[in-house]
Amino acid sequence: MIETYLLEQFAAFARFGTLLKASEELHITQPTLSRSMKKLEEELGVSIFHRENSKLSLNETGKVAAEYAKKALQANQDLIDHVLAHDRSLRTVSIGSSSPFPINELMPTLQEYLTEKTILTELVDTDEHLLTGLKNRRYDIIILHSLPEDKALYCQRYMDEQICLTVDENHSFAKKKSISFAEMRGMRILVSGRIGFWMDICKKHLSESDLLIQTSSEALGELIEASTLPFFNSDRMIEMGYQTPGRVSVPIGDEDAHATYWAACRTSDQNKYRAIFNAVRSYTLRHKTRNSR
Amino acid sequence: MIETYLLEQFAAFARFGTLLKASEELHITQPTLSRSMKKLEEELGVSIFHRENSKLSLNETGKVAAEYAKKALQANQDLIDHVLAHDRSLRTVSIGSSSPFPINELMPTLQEYLTEKTILTELVDTDEHLLTGLKNRRYDIIILHSLPEDKALYCQRYMDEQICLTVDENHSFAKKKSISFAEMRGMRILVSGRIGFWMDICKKHLSESDLLIQTSSEALGELIEASTLPFFNSDRMIEMGYQTPGRVSVPIGDEDAHATYWAACRTSDQNKYRAIFNAVRSYTLRHKTRNSR
DNA sequence: ATCACTTACGGGTGACGTAAAAATC
DNA sequence: GATTTTTACGTCACCCGTAAGTGAT
Numbered sequence: 050m051i052e053t054y055l056l057e058q059f060a061a062f063a064r065f066g067t068l069l070k071a072s073e074e075l076h077i078t079q080p081t082l083s084r085s086m087k088k089l090e091e092e093l094g095v096s097i098f099h100r101e102n103s104k105l106s107l108n109e110t111g112k113v114a115a116e117y118a119k120k121a122l123q124a125n126q127d128l129i130d131h132v133l134a135h136d137r138s139l140r141t142v143s144i145g146s147s148s149p150f151p152i153n154e155l156m157p158t159l160q161e162y163l164t165e166k167t168i169l170t171e172l173v174d175t176d177e178h179l180l181t182g183l184k185n186r187r188y189d190i191i192i193l194h195s196l197p198e199d200k201a202l203y204c205q206r207y208m209d210e211q212i213c214l215t216v217d218e219n220h221s222f223a224k225k226k227s228i229s230f231a232e233m234r235g236m237r238i239l240v241s242g243r244i245g246f247w248m249d250i251c252k253k254h255l256s257e258s259d260l261l262i263q264t265s266s267e268a269l270g271e272l273i274e275a276s277t278l279p280f281f282n283s284d285r286m287i288e289m290g291y292q293t294p295g296r297v298s299v300p301i302g303d304e305d306a307h308a309t310y311w312a313a314c315r316t317s318d319q320n321k322y323r324a325i326f327n328a329v330r331s332y333t334l335r336h337k338t339r340n341s342r
Numbered sequence: 343m344i345e346t347y348l349l350e351q352f353a354a355f356a357r358f359g360t361l362l363k364a365s366e367e368l369h370i371t372q373p374t375l376s377r378s379m380k381k382l383e384e385e386l387g388v389s390i391f392h393r394e395n396s397k398l399s400l401n402e403t404g405k406v407a408a409e410y411a412k413k414a415l416q417a418n419q420d421l422i423d424h425v426l427a428h429d430r431s432l433r434t435v436s437i438g439s440s441s442p443f444p445i446n447e448l449m450p451t452l453q454e455y456l457t458e459k460t461i462l463t464e465l466v467d468t469d470e471h472l473l474t475g476l477k478n479r480r481y482d483i484i485i486l487h488s489l490p491e492d493k494a495l496y497c498q499r500y501m502d503e504q505i506c507l508t509v510d511e512n513h514s515f516a517k518k519k520s521i522s523f524a525e526m527r528g529m530r531i532l533v534s535g536r537i538g539f540w541m542d543i544c545k546k547h548l549s550e551s552d553l554l555i556q557t558s559s560e561a562l563g564e565l566i567e568a569s570t571l572p573f574f575n576s577d578r579m580i581e582m583g584y585q586t587p588g589r590v591s592v593p594i595g596d597e598d599a600h601a602t603y604w605a606a607c608r609t610s611d612q613n614k615y616r617a618i619f620n621a622v623r624s625y626t627l628r629h630k631t632r633n634s635r
Numbered sequence: 636a637t638c639a640c641t642t643a644c645g646g647g648t649g650a651c652g653t654a655a656a657a658a659t660c
Numbered sequence: 661g662a663t664t665t666t667t668a669c670g671t672c673a674c675c676c677g678t679a680a681g682t683g684a685t
Contacts, residue, residue, distance in 0.1 A: 050347075050415065051346060054345065056418075069638085077675095078678080079640075080676090080678085080679095084641090084642095085675085096429070102639090103638080104640080104684085110425055110428045110429045110432065114424075117425065118421055121417040124413050125344060125349075127410055127413070128349075128407065128410035128413070128414050129343075131407075132406055136388035139403065347650085360664070360665095371651075373667085376664095377650080377667095380666090381650095395659050395660080396664050397664070
């Protein structure tokens with residue numbers, strides 16, 4: 050077996066072509082590299098260099114060696130990377146969700162029950178990505194907006210969310226009991242960029258030019274303050290107090306404007322997250338929705 | 343990067359479960375191993391062991407580490423293996439042939455022109471294997487009994503060979519000008535085991551029980567001496583003096599009993615072996631066959 | 636004279652072994 | 661008391677840097 054430091058030095062020489070350049074790159078002196086290359090050749094027992102006119106270069110065998118040295122170093126680095134990643138995963142719980150609201154609601158519960166762990170959340174466009182992410186351990190808990198068929202995961206109903214349009218109280222929609230996406234066509238509507246799968250729903254029913262997408266939530270907040278433009282909202286958000294004075298929120302009647310969320314984890318982790326799923330169930334029971342489906 | 347000696351020691355511990363057993367396997371002392379495992383853990387910066395009751399074991403991260411350590415060590419060994427193999431290939435010329443005679447004829451030429459190289463010959467059943475072997479560098483020069491279609495290789499006609507049956511001068515076949523495989527059915531015929539593709543030809547035309555296959559050429563020689571059993575021979579063998587007193591060789595008339603050999607190498611090696619191919623051509627010209635096809 | 640590599644020499648780190656202690660069964 | 665791991669200490673190998681040398685452009 051060849052020690053790693055020799056492979057590193059050899060790989061550097063293979064990359065830079067001269068001992069001097071490689072030694073500068075490695076922050077060692079050039080004679081040290083010269084000695085190491087001799088040692089490597091000695092240990093392999095075969096000639097891997099071509100020496101001529103005080104010029105050192107790789108011979109054919111040396112090129113093969115360089116290729117495999119690179120692979121061996123990569124394998125070494127892979128070890129480090131995977132070990133660190135695994136260690137990190139032990140201290141981290143990754144949550145993936147197709148919508149921001151369930152994450153916001155779940156966060157305090159997670160912090161309560163996973164005190165010593167780092168909680169990492171990610172907003173994902175589609176349930177499909179969430180499910181593959183759950184399987185390949187990118188996520189530990191996922192919040193879906195559809196009931197998955199996969200029996201290999203533990204799944205529990207979470208909450209319902211109903212999208213509304215919040216308009217100025219003088220707006221013609223303000224007195225309506227309900228509106229439809231169709232009626233909203235041609236309006237300019239403020240939308241947060243971080244709304245997960247809702248973005249797909251919006252784009253499905255409205256044209257791109259209707260949506261004033263705001264990546265920064267600060268910018269969104271300021272635009273809501275400064276203008277009378279309508280913006281998207283939801284019953285859950287309003288429940289939590291995200292209502293602006295002088296505005297009225299009108300529910301959107303379309304089927305697509307309603308979502309039922311499901312929380313899921315790998316069945317092997319079912320017990321690990323039992324307390325969290327119990328908290329989820331308790332929330333679901335407390336917030337029995339009028340229009341559960 | 344982790345030094346190789348640490349990975350070796352770690353992998354040994356992962357295999358044997360205790361420091362003592364692993365240290366005995368590695369021929370180092372147990373305290374040394376203990377210290378190395380500490381160092382490895384230190385360098386990775388994460389916990390990879392579970393220490394309890396003066397018992398050391400891998401934790402979950404440690405198991406991941408062991409898995410990748412094995413891979414890294416394998417990559418290291420691969421480097422050594424491939425470098426040695428490549429170096430060896432530089433000093434070796436590998437010849438593959440579907441028949442023994444062309445190799446015997448070619449050998450002196452090879453030794454003359456490749457003085458500093460090791461010559462390695464192999465008898466192969468089918469041209470197909472020779473061609474794949476030439477491409478994947480298992481062989482450098484191959485002797486085929488059919489003209490290959492592949493244009494990516496340099497190919498040159500070598501020689502013809504005509505198979506005979508050598509019988510006792512008193513045998514009923516002895517006065518015939520020619521015989522056929524069909525006439526030979528039911529006879530017991532001595533056959534060398536090392537005749538390459540000819541074995542397939544024999545088995546195609548004669549039943550297994552007709553053929554007294556001799557793996558050892560000494561045994562074959564002795565049986566020829568001690569008995570009057572017929573055996574296979576060829577015009578080339580007879581030319582070289584392989585004729586036994588009191589025996590007569592009768593050519594076999596079947597199409598299959600005649601072969602034309604072709605020598606081939608990768609086109610990229612064409613110049614490297616030019617001298618050899620010239621010698622082959624000179625042999626072909628010297629031995630213009632009566633029945634070239 | 637400059638560039639590139641090799642050789643020679645000395646120093647300090649660290650990998651190893653021995654011996655002994657600690658801890659668990 | 662036997663087994664296993666850890667700690668302590670001394671030693672030698674070897675990896676490194678500095679400085680000088682060789683050879684070619």
